[in-house]
Amino acid sequence: MASNTTRPPNWKSQAPAPIPGETFAAQPSLPRLPVPPLVQTLDKLTSTLRPIAYSAEEFQEVKQKILELGKAGGFGETLQKRLEQRASEREHWLEEWWDDGGYLGYRDSVVVNVSYYYGFKSQPVQHLHPALHRAASLVRASMLFRQQFKLGKVPPERTRDGPLCMDTWRWMFDCCRIPGLGGFDWSVTYAKPGDEGTSGHVVVLRKGRFWKLEPWIDGRLLSVPELEKYIFSQTSIYHNFDDYALLAEDPKNASILTTIHSAAFVLCLDTEQPSSLVEHSRALWHGSVTRPKGEGKVVLGLRNRWVDKPVQFIVFDNGEAGIMGEHSVMDGTPTVALCDAVLDMIASPEFSSGEIKANAEATLPQPLDWIVLPATTKAIETAETAALSLIESQEMGIMIVQLAYARLVRSLGQERQGGTYEAATTRRFFKGRTEAIRVVSEESDRWVASMGEDGVSAEERKKLLKEAVKKHGDWARMAGSGLGIDRHMLGLKLSLKDGEELPALYSDPVFKRSSNWVLSTSAIFSKHFGPYGWGEVVPEGFGVAYTTGFDVTGASSGFGRCMTELVLKNGEIVVATLRKPETIDDLKVQYSPDRLLILKLDVTKPDEIAASFAIAKQAFGRIDVVFNNAGYTVLGEVESVPDDVARAMFDVNFWGAAHVSQEAIKAFRDTNQPRGGRLLNVSSMVGIKALPALGFYSAAKHALEGMSEGLAGDLDPEWNIRVTILELGGYRTKAGTESMVRTEQHSAYNKPALAPSVIRAYVANPGRGRNGSQDPNKASIKIFDLSLLQDPPLRLVLGKDAVAAGKAQVASFSSEIKKYEEWSENLYSED
Missing domain, CATH: 3.40.50.720 (NAD(P)-binding Rossmann-like Domain)
Incomplete structure (x- = not known):
């Protein structure tokens, strides 16, 4: 449930930066995302399309369209100049376009197709209720980290090339994605400028019921034992879901939405007890599917989520845990940094469970019970049917394989290369996010061809494979430097004015095939993660995560x-x-x-x-x-x-x-x-x-x-x-x-x-x-x-x-x- 509202034109600026300090100190010095030279991008595009064309004739047709777009004094140059003008007038020429085109105008399910998950490694705890202890520890540590962020004390992420842009961190806490009129969603924030992080609430879900938990009392963060007590006693952690078929009458559904949207984050307490990597993955990715009391299948796990929140910690009854992230305004690497900091904190011998104050006055968790009308019930049933169909269409497996090799072998298995990409970060630039690394190249095509030809030696095939992998590395470096293909081509397309005809290249079947991402890959590294992943981006595709x-x-x-x-x-x-x-x-x-x-x-x-x-x-x-x-x-x-x-x-x-x-x-x-x-x-x-x-x-x-x-x-x-x-x-x-x-x-x-x-x-x-x-x-x-x-x-x-x-x-x-x-x-x- 979420209210339909009109998106403010300045919504992206409404999330405040933290208090001046280390976190955003490097922001003014970050370079702007460049607009690559038109001819350079089109040359690179040409080399990636030859292997995807089904025939020499088909390739010549798309090549001619590329030449037409890039000819001197042509329409392509007009679009390029418009894009360069836009870049000179804005902090980031792609930001608004990418927000809407990549995420906020997206009308497929965010579950499976967009959201991602990270599974935390098991954490043996000598505790009567390990799930309670882990949940309470996550709440306390996350609130401490949130406080450090708001105070500007979180060091900026870095690579060997320097600091990364921290702008999207503004959308980590105290905010939520909501539907907007006109088909474009947006994120609403309740963070306040100058906030020192000594207040804020958490929304807790258990068996489909919502609760508001206040971890702060007059600037004091509750201790882990206190949080355990309140989570246990007030959210009825062992309460039977079937005992309350009717939700309590509350005419203020809008106020409940505000409570959820403004929560620092969501804590989901799930009844499942995953025992394998695949079970853990599916439980985090989309939750369990069960048959309560012999009824038809029910997506019980999704009843216990609010998938529009950027951060949802999920704790299972056996103490396993993880996080589900909403992708629209924040990519996965900031969430990795959050998880690493929180889990490092909890694992440290110096981690303080907090002071327990006798007779401390705390606000008990408040139930957030909706008034549910027949139309709402019908909408929920329809959504559950669609979710069930989507979940059951997914297959999952875990194996040991090296990624670049796996991508190319999969191309060999198809005997024809298709759209394949890995995400590259462009956060070295101000407000940068990602670029697509195109894996398909003429070098990879030569290797694929060699594997099906008689008379080619093993050494020659090995040489061709190495050349293909080297080309992949070259593409990766260019993408991370803001010199990729796909974001530039999107910018040219969106530079069209009303009434202007779309260049023929954009409707060409080879060009369209090249960006139909059959294989979507990326690598996330954390010592705290076990399973992690995401779904495919096209129905016939694959989402692949890997480690070392x-x-x-x-x-x-x-x-x-x-x-x-x-x-x-x-x-x-x-x-x-x-x-x-x-x-x-x-x-x-x-x-x-x-x-x-x-x-x-x-x-x-x-x-x-x-x-x-x-x-x-x-x-x-x-x-x-x-x-x-x-x-x-x-x-x-x-x-x-x-x-x-x-x-x-x-x-x-x-x-x-x-x-x-x-x-x-x-x-x-x-x-x-x-x-x-x-x-x-x-x-x-x-x-x-x-x-x-x-x-x-x-x-x-x-x-x-x-x-x-x-x-x-x-x-x-x-x-x-x-x-x-x-x-x-x-x-x-x-x-x-x-x-x-x-x-x-x-x-x-x-x-x-x-x-x-x-x-x-x-x-x-x-x-x-x-x-x-x-x-x-x-x-x-x-x-x-x-x-x-x-x-x-x-x-x-x-x-x-x-x-x-x-x-x-x-x-x-x-x-x-x-x-x-x-x-x-x-x-x-x-x-």
Whole structure:
């Protein structure tokens, strides 16, 4: 239900920005979305249409229409000039057109076809009612995040190219999409300028009934236990839906609509208990379909949604949860940032459940019961019938496959390429949103043709596939730079004046076929997400979501074990390599082979390293992150360590890591399609500053760092490979206890006051690991977060002791350079 109103012409400006601060600080410096040169766009369009044409004659016809549109002094130039004029007069030439053409004038169901969902990973909670606890935690954490946003304290999203536009964040909270007269919807906002986020309500749904929950009391946010109490007692969380067939009489349906529209967000408490990824996906995507009391099918899940709200948290009775997003004025990446912040907050040991105040006066949740007339009942029945038909038309599956390869293979399966795209963000521009990356190209067409021709070698087909994937990367970069095809072509079309004839190109069957998006794809990365996705955009289409896999060396203990467990818990795929596979048999029992592949590996044997990558490729198709961790510590003064002991350690810590790095680069560049990957080489704080009694160990880490930095400089940026050196401090791992090799001390150093003896005494203290050493599990979370960054650093110094050592070394180095800087004067030859 929503009121039909006339859309105000300035509706988009009515959502206020947050209080001046960090969040919108970069907005004034963002460039405007460009209008690409007409000839450039038409040339690119031509190359994408040849593979889609059914015959040479059909291609020549569409090519002639493209030439006609682009000829000098022609109508295309007139449209181009109008578009350029529009761009010079507006902050974003496409904004209003895209809002209406892409979403607000859209008359198909937003459920399935437009809305998206993110499923949160399971969160074990020692709680009598885990669903209640999770729901209350989500409400509290989301309200805290909303407060930070309104105060302007949320950092802007960024890529390696700089900050992203945060404009659409204005439509995250306190607003709702509503139907408008004339066929164009809009979003109404109730956010107020200067609001500090210390008030606001949430609408809670349970079994089709609505409630208004007030989480704030005089500027104090209710605690998690208080929220649990109010959600449980006042929304009748275990109330039987069939016990109230008639809704309470309330003549103010309009006021209920206002309450829903103005809510910070919606919390849906569902009775379902999804137990698989597919069940979890469907429950979030469109909700359950059931037969209550033997009746016909009922879309029970959609009775418990308000799909026009941009943010709906959904919690199921077994504690599983997720979010459903409305797409019209905000794309999926801001919602990812919201979820990451909220779920990070809840998972943190520092997360405060809030203060419980005795005898605090709280406004109990208020039921929002509609007055339902016969016409309304009939409309609901009609909508449910249509929704049921739409839901039952959908098929869903989850599999392991690499996306660019999958797109091209699907084209091969059809023997004819059709409209295929991936979304590229254009938020590097002010008010930017998305552009379509066209996957179909002449390069992909040549590969498809080669697969059906006799006499073409496997090597030639592989070469053609690589060329097709490279072209896809080129298209992606152009789209993200505002130089795509489809938004420009839309702008030209919408620059027509009343009475002017549409250029022939727009009605051409090949051109129309090229933008009939049979395959709709995108990637969302979050350590908190399990299943996620969206529906197809055309009836015969597919919506495809994808994610990544990890390779962990030295997985038996320490950071290797921590990372293996963490990555698996976050729903990713892991190839775990180690000398003694039996040491992680417990994980083998917990995870199936399609999630965890365990391989025996000695990193001192290059052939075994190469074989492990080949097996990983065969099993999973690609590896996106390599955690290069195998190694051990040798304790002893440089004069005390025998050559064979030092060489054996170097064979593992340096040469083993170097050989793994070489194979990782090959896999990222030559196997992964499209190219790319993250190599995380595990060093130590002694790679920053060598320590007494650890001279050879420090030397191995210094060598590893030098090799890694040189390797990072070797790489072609087009390969999309990033190397990060992890300079770790002291952690509670076996590296400093069981796995350390201790050498006999040379008699010359056997003095308690000497630094090597102090280090040896510290290592010999059995309580040191319990008294202050840092937790590798917490550090592993940071490393996992690093693996998700689009622009990771070359070095990550991790641990307070490592940070202190790094700062001290930089200061010492700078001081010595300055002290003797003048010695470098006048050293050039006078010849």
